[in-house]
Amino acid sequence: EDKVVQSPLSLVVHEGDTVTLNCSYEVTNFRSLLWYKQEKKAPTFLFMLTSSGIEKKSGRLSSILDKKELFSILNITATQTGDSAVYLCAVEWGGSNYKLTFGKGTLLTVNP
Amino acid sequence: GAGVSQTPSNKVTEKGKYVELRCDPISGHTALYWYRQSLGQGPEFLIYFQGTGAADDSGLPNDRFFAVRPEGSVSTLKIQRTERGDSAVYLCASSMHPNTEAFFGQGTRLTVV
Numbered sequence: 001e002d003k004v005v006q007s008p009l010s011l012v013v014h015e016g017d018t019v020t021l022n023c024s025y026e027v028t029n030f031r032s033l034l035w036y037k038q039e040k041k042a043p044t045f046l047f048m049l050t051s052s053g054i055e056k057k058s059g060r061l062s063s064i065l066d067k068k069e070l071f072s073i074l075n076i077t078a079t080q081t082g083d084s085a086v087y088l089c090a091v092e093w094g095g096s097n098y099k100l101t102f103g104k105g106t107l108l109t110v111n112p
Numbered sequence: 113g114a115g116v117s118q119t120p121s122n123k124v125t126e127k128g129k130y131v132e133l134r135c136d137p138i139s140g141h142t143a144l145y146w147y148r149q150s151l152g153q154g155p156e157f158l159i160y161f162q163g164t165g166a167a168d169d170s171g172l173p174n175d176r177f178f179a180v181r182p183e184g185s186v187s188t189l190k191i192q193r194t195e196r197g198d199s200a201v202y203l204c205a206s207s208m209h210p211n212t213e214a215f216f217g218q219g220t221r222l223t224v225v
Binding site: 004034036040041042043044045048088090098099100101102103104105 | 116153157168207210217
């Protein structure tokens, strides 16, 4: 079964709207959760979260992790057309191997 | 280099042929990862190198897939006897150390016809 589940799978909004993207996970030995933005081929790094309840912020983007309820959210305020992309959530977990398990992503479309 | 570089950016090959995909990580990054991304899916882990050695190759789908990193920098992913199901974008990422954020290259789009 999928260990990292993102919702919604796709979302269409108008410029200026605020969006919240969700990522839930079910893994053993959780270490960190990462958010990436993928516009064409290369995912670009947004945030790395390791501690519960501490918000990370970069411009109009912010993210927070809840390790008790096993989820994270990514918020984007005042959306712009340039925010249109697939947003990927990934979890690092397990033993000593540093591999990421990704969700399927959320396709965000921001219309003018 | 400034970022992770992958070549070629696109590769079309015939079924049954051998292909090599190259990854140049960010200078000084010791950890290197290969992922494969099919349409509509998130990237799936293939193999992880720490230095020259493959620390985890559990994601390689079968023995047609092999990867090397002989000098601890550039890595090559090799696919033998390609099949149409191998068509995907192959992404390489590197990080300064394990457990720090990984930076991805632009990927190689492999199409097997």
